[in-house]
Amino acid sequence: xxxxxxxxxxxxxxxAFFALDGFVxxxxxxRIPAIKEQTGASASTLGLALLGVSAGAVITMTLTGxxxxxxxxxxxxxxxxxxxxxxxxxxxxxxxxxALGVVLLLFGAAYGGINVAxxxxxxxxxxxxKRPIMPSFHAAFSLGGMVxxxxxxxxxxxxxxxxxxxxxxxxxxxxxxxxxxxxxxxEPLTPAGTGRAERDGAPRRLDRRTRALVIVFGLIAxxxxxxxxxxxxxxxxxxxxxxxxxxxxxxSGTRCSRSR
Numbered sequence: 586x587x588x589x590x591x592x593x594x595x596x597x598x599x600x601a602f603f604a605l606d607g608f609v610x611x612x613x614x615x616r617i618p619a620i621k622e623q624t625g626a627s628a629s630t631l632g633l634a635l636l637g638v639s640a641g642a643v644i645t646m647t648l649t650g651x652x653x654x655x656x657x658x659x660x661x662x663x664x665x666x667x668x669x670x671x672x673x674x675x676x677x678x679x680x681x682x683x684a685l686g687v688v689l690l691l692f693g694a695a696y697g698g699i700n701v702a703x704x705x706x707x708x709x710x711x712x713x714x715k716r717p718i719m720p721s722f723h724a725a726f727s728l729g730g731m732v733x734x735x736x737x738x739x740x741x742x743x744x745x746x747x748x749x750x751x752x753x754x755x756x757x758x759x760x761x762x763x764x765x766x767x768x769x770x771x772e773p774l775t776p777a778g779t780g781r782a783e784r785d786g787a788p789r790r791l792d793r794r795t796r797a798l799v800i801v802f803g804l805i806a807x808x809x810x811x812x813x814x815x816x817x818x819x820x821x822x823x824x825x826x827x828x829x830x831x832x833x834x835x836x837s838g839t840r841c842s843r844s845r
Contacts, residue, residue: 591772592710592714594767594770594771595706595710595768595771595774596710596718597767598764598765598767598768599703599707599710599722600721600722600725601725601760601764602662602699602703602761602768603703603707603723603725603726603729604725604732605666605729605760605761605764606666606669606696606699606700606703606726606729607725607726607727607730607731608729608733608753608757609670609673609753609757610696610730610733611729611730611731611732611733611734611737612673612737612749612750613673613676613692613750613753614734615733615734615737615738615741615749616676616677616737616741616746616749616750617631619677619741619745619746620679620685620746623677623679623680623746624679624680624681624682624685625680625681626681626682626685630682631682633686634682634683634685634686634689635689637685637688637689637693638689638690638692638693638696640690640693641690641691641693641695641696641697642694642696642697643697644694645695645697645701646697646698646701649665649697649698649702650701650705652698652702653701653702657773658702658703658705658706658709658773659706659768659769659771659773661698661702662702662706662768663765663768665695665698665699665702666699666765667758667761668691668694668698669695669696669699669757670753670757671754671758672688672691672692673692673750673753673754673757674747674753674754675688675692676689676692676750677745677746677747677750703722704722706773706774707719707722709773709774710774712774713774733753
């Protein structure tokens with residue numbers, strides 16, 4: 586039985602990692618226009634490069650569950666957080682769309698891995714507390730995203746993308762060092778409803794209905810990952826068309842006759 590104080594400490598640590606995830610991802614999104622100019626990529630080429638985030642996330646998400654089962658969701662969360670913070674500083678170092686796509690593949694892998702890991706730990710905590718606290722974690726992610734986007738907008742005019750994103754990396758690593766130590770001190774929780782077969786190491790076979798639900802949720806996650814990788818390009822294009830300065834309409838008559 587896990588003491589109540591450990592559950593509170595675990596909840597605070599997971600909340601911090603959710604907020605860190607949103608903070609780092611929003612900081613990267615703010616600098617996409619500057620990275621586009623640096624690499625000289627066209628809108629279509631940039632879109633393909635940004636697909637690296639979705640591809641890396643999807644590939645990692647299919648494997649992170651097994652890693653959490655073998656090494657524990659707490660350790661996987663900390664490792665993925667370190668990789669996420671380090672990889673967010675790599676896009677400013679690229680000078681081509683191909684290199685950017687490769688770097689974003691690594692960034693997406695870390696992003697997808699940490700999402701699976703800390704959501705898995707959060708689900709176990711919800712089962713232990715028997716309270717619907719999951720929305721608070723996702724609210725922390727949104728709050729972190731708001732702070733990251735607002736801070737990025739403030740420093741975009743004075744800091745280069747390299748200094749900005751590596752500053753995010755340093756802040757993220759410091760938060761991971763402090764929060765990760767607290768998370769690793771918390772005893773991993775056993776998911777509620779774990780059967781005897783699972784405790785003995787034999788995986789439980791899913792019935793047809795459960796398998797169908799898993800497939801549906803997997804497709805939803807796939808669409809979400811694709812959207813998270815693509816929406817920065819689409820949003821940039823829409824804002825560019827909406828807020829771009831327009832020339833004043835030319836008057837029909839270019840000369841005025843003078844009365845005598």
